[in-house]
Amino acid sequence: MIEEIGTTEQGDLVINIGPQHPSTHGVLHLVITLNGETIKKVEPHLGYIHRSIEKMCESLSYRQFIYVTSRMDYLSSHINNHGCALCVEKGMQIEVPARAKVIRVLMDELTRLASHQLWWGAMAMDVGALTPFFHAFREREAINDIMEETCGARLTMNYMVPGGVMADIHPNFQKQVKEFIRFFLTKIDEYDELVTGNIIFKSRMQGVGYLSPEDAVSYGCTGPTARGSGVSCDIRKLYPYEVYGQVNFEEVTAVGGDCFARYQVRMQEMRQSLSIIEQLIDNIPEGEFLAKTKAVLKLPKGEFYSRVETARGEFGVYVISEGGTTPYRIKFRSPGFSNLSALDHMARGYKIGDLVAIMGTLDLVIPDIDR
Amino acid sequence: MNKEEFKARLEELIPSPAFEEGAEWTTVVVDPAGWEAFAGELRSAAGLDFDYLFCVTAVDWKTYFTMVYHLTSTIHRHMLVVKVRLDHDHPVVRTVSDIWRTAEFHEREAYDLFGVVFKGHPDLRRLFMTDEWKGWPLRKDYEDPVNMIKL
Numbered sequence: 001m002i003e004e005i006g007t008t009e010q011g012d013l014v015i016n017i018g019p020q021h022p023s024t025h026g027v028l029h030l031v032i033t034l035n036g037e038t039i040k041k042v043e044p045h046l047g048y049i050h051r052s053i054e055k056m057c058e059s060l061s062y063r064q065f066i067y068v069t070s071r072m073d074y075l076s077s078h079i080n081n082h083g084c085a086l087c088v089e090k091g092m093q094i095e096v097p098a099r100a101k102v103i104r105v106l107m108d109e110l111t112r113l114a115s116h117q118l119w120w121g122a123m124a125m126d127v128g129a130l131t132p133f134f135h136a137f138r139e140r141e142a143i144n145d146i147m148e149e150t151c152g153a154r155l156t157m158n159y160m161v162p163g164g165v166m167a168d169i170h171p172n173f174q175k176q177v178k179e180f181i182r183f184f185l186t187k188i189d190e191y192d193e194l195v196t197g198n199i200i201f202k203s204r205m206q207g208v209g210y211l212s213p214e215d216a217v218s219y220g221c222t223g224p225t226a227r228g229s230g231v232s233c234d235i236r237k238l239y240p241y242e243v244y245g246q247v248n249f250e251e252v253t254a255v256g257g258d259c260f261a262r263y264q265v266r267m268q269e270m271r272q273s274l275s276i277i278e279q280l281i282d283n284i285p286e287g288e289f290l291a292k293t294k295a296v297l298k299l300p301k302g303e304f305y306s307r308v309e310t311a312r313g314e315f316g317v318y319v320i321s322e323g324g325t326t327p328y329r330i331k332f333r334s335p336g337f338s339n340l341s342a343l344d345h346m347a348r349g350y351k352i353g354d355l356v357a358i359m360g361t362l363d364l365v366i367p368d369i370d371r
Numbered sequence: 372m373n374k375e376e377f378k379a380r381l382e383e384l385i386p387s388p389a390f391e392e393g394a395e396w397t398t399v400v401v402d403p404a405g406w407e408a409f410a411g412e413l414r415s416a417a418g419l420d421f422d423y424l425f426c427v428t429a430v431d432w433k434t435y436f437t438m439v440y441h442l443t444s445t446i447h448r449h450m451l452v453v454k455v456r457l458d459h460d461h462p463v464v465r466t467v468s469d470i471w472r473t474a475e476f477h478e479r480e481a482y483d484l485f486g487v488v489f490k491g492h493p494d495l496r497r498l499f500m501t502d503e504w505k506g507w508p509l510r511k512d513y514e515d516p517v518n519m520i521k522l
Contacts, residue, residue, distance in 0.1 A: 047499035054484075055509055059521070217423050217445055220473030231445065238448065303394060305426075305441070316426050318439075331428040333441075341476040370499060 008033065012040055019048045023126050023356045026366030028340075030355075037351045042344045050370040057330045062088050062162065062297040065330065070156035072334060073368035075115040076310035078107045081160040086241060087306035087317040088162040091299035097288040100164030101242040102280055106177070107147075107159065108308075109273040113184075114143040115311035116270050119363045123263070124195050126360040127204045132195055139187050146176050162297060164290035177281050181274055188270060196267065205260040209346045209358035212257060219345065220338035223313025224269065225362055227253045228262030235309040247279050262361040298325055312336055312363055336368040372418065377449060380418055385409050396441075396450035406455045407465040413442065413451070414470050420444045421451060424467070427477035429485040431511045436462045436487060457487065466492040484509040 006014055013034045019027040027048035033041040053072060057065040066084045070077035082104055089096060096104075121136025144154045149170040151159040159166050170176075195201055216226040226233045234251040236244040252268040254261035299321035306317050313335030320329040339362050347355050372380070377397065382388055386405060391398040401409075413421045426441035436457040443450050455464055466489040468475040478489045479498040486507035489495055497504060506513055 047501070050499040052484075052508055055519075215472070218472040220423065220425060220471070222425075233445070305395065314425065316441075318426060318428065318441075320430060329428075329430050331426065333426040337476060337480075338473050341473055345472075 011035075017355075019045075023359065024366075025122060025359075025364060028364065028366050028369075032352070032355070034352060037353075039347045039350055039352060039355060042347045042355070044340055044343065046370055048370065049367050053371045054330055054332065057327060059326060061325050062299060062327070065327065066161065067156075067158045069332070070158050071367060072332065072371055073310055073312060073315070073336065073365050074155055075118060075365055076111055076312065076315070076368075077155065077157045078104075078111040078159060079308055079310040080315060081158060082108060083306050083308040083310075083315050083317045085160045085162050086308065087304050087319050088297060088299065090306055091302070091304045091319065091321060092162065092293070092297060094163050094291050094293055096164050096242075097291055098285040099287045100289050100291075102284045103165050103169055103289065104160060105242050105244065105247070106277060106280055106284075107151075107157075107165075109276045110143050110146065110177070111157075112311045113270055113273050113277075114140050114147075115363075116266050116273075117143075119266060119311075119360075120191060120195075123360040123363075124201070126356045127201060129195065129198075129201065132191070135187070135191070135194070139184055142180050142183065146173065146180060149173065149176065161290070163293045164288070166290070168289045169284070174281055174284070177277060181278060181281075185274065188267075188274075192267065196263075202260065204354075204357050205263055205361075206256075206258060208259045208350060208354045209361065210257050211342060211346050215342065215345060216257075219342035221313070221342050222335050222338065223310070223363075224252075224262050224265040225313065225339045225342070227251070228265045228361070229257040230255045233314065235307050235314055239307060241306075241308065243280070247276050249276050259357050259361045266363070296325055298323065299327070310335055312365065312368065313339060332371055334368045334371060336362075336364050336366075337371075340364060340369055372447065372449065380416075381451070384412055384416055384419070391454070394452065396452050398452040398454065400454045400456065403455055403457060403464045406453070410465065410467050411470055413453075418447075419449075420446045422446070422471075424471035424473055424477075427467075427474055427481065429462075429481045429487050429509075431485060431509065433459070433511055435459050436485065438464055438481070438487065440467070462487040463490060464488075465490050468492055483507075486510065 015032050017030045018024040019029040029045040031043045053068050066081050069080040069084050073080055117136045117140045121133035124132035148154050150173055151157045211229050213229045213231050216229040216231050222233050230253050237251045249272045252265050254265050301323040304319045308315050316333030318331040319327050322328040347358050389400045421442040421444050423443050423445050428439050430437045438455040440453040481487045482495055483498045483500055
């Protein structure tokens with residue numbers, strides 16, 4: 001898009017950010033129209049990491065396609081796998097064993113924690129604070145080690161399969177998780193001391209990137225992005241799946257609608273995730289971890305839709321089956337895609353320096369948007 | 372509102388709706404002309420208030436296309452799936468980006484991958500593919516000997 005750089009007839013400056021820029025967290029390319037330092041328009045150019053996963057899935061079986069979905073939102077890979085497994089289970093009417101349900105929720109919440117930790121470090125780095133990044137990665141490492149023991153992977157887990165989970169948890173799992181909770185509960189207070197109350201950080205975040213509740217709904221924003229505007233949209237609360245209906249946790253919302261509100265929502269969500277894990281870690285029922293299923297899965301003719309809450313918002317899997325072993329059409333409704341569509345609206349009128357803060361609080365993962 | 376009342380309320384709004392049975396959520400099939408007439412009213416109709424369009428996609432059925440809109444209301448929490456049947460040679464449908472802003476990106480995606488044209492869309496260009504790309508990748512008859520590996 002080199003021809004787009006330059007000056008418009010009105011004297012506005014057109015510049016590019018990305019696709020290779022540290023603050024876009026991946027290959028996102030923005031073409032920005034500026035009047036002085038003020039943003040007049042932000043136009044995202046997508047597709048740098050488009051792999052056409054939906055097309056790929058049309059030739060993969062119902063067991064195989066789940067592995068590809070780890071490569072979309074790689075920071076919520078467990079939850080992506082979970083959504084797909086739920087969709088297949090809905091179609092096949094597979095009853096998941098109680099043990100697997102609890103393990104799945106534990107894994108989901110650990111993933112959410114790890115994702116929010118990474119976001120917190122990267123967010124602070126975006127606005128100029130480098131230290132939090134190292135703190136966040138140190139704590140995230142502990143979660144990755146727990147994952148590695150049980151799933152054998154640190155990023156693309158592929159642990160949840162139709163009918164339950166692929167393998168039982170590692171004998172050390174409960175001990176390690178409890179140790180992690182004890183360790184992280186002190187660290188999360190440190191996070192607040194280090195960044196949340198910091199006056200420079202606050203002045204970069206407060207009153208920046210305002211999104212009204214009506215616009216959040218209209219743009220299809222979900223997750224902490226919408227909850228920062230006071231919209232209640234947590235799928236775990238609204239349409240509970242697995243054991244989310246039986247654990248005590250609060251849906252965190254804030255009313256500010258600005259960057260700081262979205263920041264606070266994610267910080268509180270980490271505490272809620274810790275609370276969910278604490279409630280479940282000693283109550284993993286004994287029994288099977290994987291339901292007995294046929295070797296070849298065939299979904300009946302029809303349409304199936306499942307919704308789960310990833311670290312970024314609502315993730316939807318829409319499968320259309322013709323009765324065969326592969327889906328006829330599959331659509332992934334990714335949270336990042338809809339959240340990004342609000343970026344132009346949120347950034348207009350603010351300064352170019354604020355754009356990085358706004359993008360940071362959207363918590364974009366580009367492979368999730370491009371798919 | 373129970374399911375029967377919900378359907379009755381929809382029947383008031385939609386001229387001769389064709390409900391699809393057996394689906395998880397209430398599903399209604401309409402033609403593009405019908406969709407043009409009542410899409411705007413779903414957003415604001417009293418008792419319905421479908422303010423949140425959470426999924427928009429197209430499906431290629433080889434002889435025709437369907438546009439699938441998944442709607443819900445953040446007030447009443449009820450669901451509606453609208454399917455619009457489009458001609459395979461000239462898939463044209465009204466844009467809903469003026470009603471639900473999220474559709475602007477989703478419709479660009481459907482245009483990019485299926486070649487569905489949205490009347491009145493403010494910025495209908497390719498989204499993922501390059502501007503010079505030929506063909507519509509998610510169509511069933513799409514062939515690409517270079518980039519596609521068949522299993």
